[in-house]
Amino acid sequence: MSLEKPEPSATADEVGVTDDGLDYDALEALVAEHVVDRESHVNAEAFVVYPDAVQATLSTLKEEAGFDHCSCVTAQEYEDRFESIYHLKKFDDPTQQLSIVVPTTKDDPVSESAEPVFRTADWHEREAYDLVGIDYTDHPDLRRILLPETWQGHPLGKDYNQNQPQIVPLREHANPLEQDHRAGEDSDTMFVNIGPHHPATHGVLHVKTVLDGEQIADLEPDIGYLHRCEEQMCQGSTYRHQIMPYPDRWDYTPGGILNEWAYARAAESMADIDVPEYAQVLRTMSAELTRICAHLLALGTFGLDVYGDFTAIFMYAVRDREIVQNILEDLTGQRLMFNYFRLGGVSWDVPEPREEFFENIRDFLDGLPHRLEEYHDLVTGNEIFQMRCVDTGVLPPEVAKNYGATGPVARGSGIDYDLRRDDPYGYYDELDWDVVTEDGCDNYSRVLVRMREVEESAKIIDQCVDLLEDWPEEEREIQSNVPRTLRPDADKEVYEAVECAKGELGIYMRSDGTDKPARFKIRSPCFSNLQTLPEMSEGEYIPDMVASLGSLDIVLGEVDR
């Protein structure tokens, strides 16, 4: 680890910070008037607060205790109550976590919105309303977000009958593209639907845009076209084997192994499973290979957005990504949906002959600096490219934090936040690498961050290969002992996150004592990052909006889940 921990002085004046972790009693004292009860989650303590004191509690914790990152909002229904959980963290030190649990009654599930404190709660609470059915007062725009407006019922609620077909036929659904004119006849603005089928939306994203000439007056992303009930499918599957294939389908660029790690980390933390060191090295190496794949694709598609269709950048990026995919195919047997991780390890060791496999990786790593040089010549060094990308799509750090932006998007805004270093897992803290940040806050910085992260990933892979090559044969343990059926204790709750290619991918799970999770919630980095698009684009030109969307590097499979 070359980068030291954040300075202790930065957090010293925050309530509850001690040398050996958080002092939850001091934190509780800070918001004592609102707290009803305390719970213990696996990752952090949780305070149960009154539903009308959400804003007061959160803003006190944000301002006085330094919890400036609302990572996720989980909503769920129990037999006797609804519950919203706000998972708080600190951008300076994400190991300092705290959950705020807000129970509401069954017959009147109304709770105060956290949106005035954390902008990111806007979409998260809309999703909670949509899928679980909790009402948030004071929310600026509480509509369904994933399902169509005419949907009946809340699918993750207890009284929802999944077998009953929706009776509203397609033709009676509000046509999302119907709205044609937003302003009056004499207005200067024009309403345009960008998407859901548009070359620049990287999937089925619908952006409602109001144009003033060529400039964007107002913009609202409309998501949900690719909603596949991933959370519910995970809730219907067993911890041990059945859930693991799903994460591959969230971010399919491919970020598969990184996503698998999010689930693996949460489940291993919940069931207290150890992972052998050798498997950790394998995990780290394969995860970083996947990250290179994902970042190369991000670069290529960004090239499409800024350059035009048939340009060299996309094909070059895909060419290099192909090499990594071949390596990953050798390792996992799959090119896209890897399904490589198992709880407590990985599915298999590197393929025989080992030397040949390592040789392939080394060949790729040796060629990489030259390739990156080429990209810098072709892309970042190009003057027209700089004209297009420098100082467009500006996302100031405070805004990024408020929206819960993570990953390259946050690091492109100068936020030094990377879970691989700040909340270490796997083998990362044993290796020598740096967290990349850029201070430009613009489209250009976000692209640069990705390109430089590829270099850092290459460094990590190189060290992993060294380790794997020298690992004594008798100690190559890829899997620890894990019971055939996992049944974590009832009411065990955990929220764990990893740094995937797009940012912080978090998993919340609650056990009810069976072999399947009672609630499985995915905190998708793209979901939070996409929320920043209006901030970046309003007042800019259409091409800049398209570039910003490209620089966010969203995958709709992960946004909609």
Added chain:
Amino acid sequence: MIEPLTATPLPDTIADMLNLGDGILVQLLTGLLASALVGTFMLLNTALAGPWAKRKITAAFTDRISVNRIGPAGIGTIVVDAVRLLSKELIIPEDADRPAYDIAPLVLASSALLGFAVIPMGNGIQVADPEIGLAYVFAVASIASLGLVMAGYASSNKYSFLGGLRAVAQNLAYEIPLVLTGASVVLFAGSLRMSEIVAAQQGTLFSLGPIAVPAWFAFVNPFAFALFFIANLAEVGRNPFDIPEAPTEIVAGYQTEYSSVYFVLFYLGEFIHIFLGGAIIATLFLGGPAGPVLPGIVWFTIKIWAVFFFTQWARSAVPRVRIDQLIEIGWKGMLVLSFANLVLTAVIVGVIA
């Protein structure tokens, strides 16, 4: 003064060859024959460029193989593509403003073909050689803008509309530098007549040992050549100035709603325009059909293909600028530079002559 390469226009040559004598009917017939010949030649070039050469060139730039199934090097794909495109359903939007919607593709394609009437292609191939040849080429070439506006407006689609508006803004901003730079060549040549512009480039600029560098205006005034080249890229709407189409921003701009035959016409028109741009560049700056050993028509073809090749190169490697940046480059950069070029040329020509 050196004898012009094309002393007599093609219709007269045909009349002489067939011993038809003189008369209105004969003029009509031979004119038609000559136009058909030139038009067919250019359409052949376009057929080669559009469905095949473009793909092959772009593929070479981007590390791909591209079409290779039918015929040698996949050249048979031209036939297949033509059949495929023509057999598609012609979808006309409900609210389309007809007949503007139907005329637009024709306007685009024909305006470019009309321009070739005065281009001297070597070996006596030139349909007409009027005194105002250059003015005529610029005039008919810019009719294309009208086609684009018609398409953009008549399609009843907001993306088309944006594309149409962008096309007009862009053509306005770049037509003026284009014509002004062309005018500086006219100052050198002393004539608007295409054959005389070509003739004026026949001399030798200077000799490098055994190699005689011809007095092509590209060598006489490289600055004007560069200006003209860039303005021409904008005129034909290719990267970095492919803003009217800009697929990732406004889907396909003015041609979003066009399918089947109309799409083919648009596509065709664009490519003929690229070739017309190349032909103007070749005539004004590269000595027209002049060149050693090979016959003039071959050299002319090589030159227009070189320009086409360049546009494909730019398309593969250069990002597109933003619309406001494009207008800024046009009005604040190119226009000023082309005026400076014109004034300087006038002064130099005035001093020398």
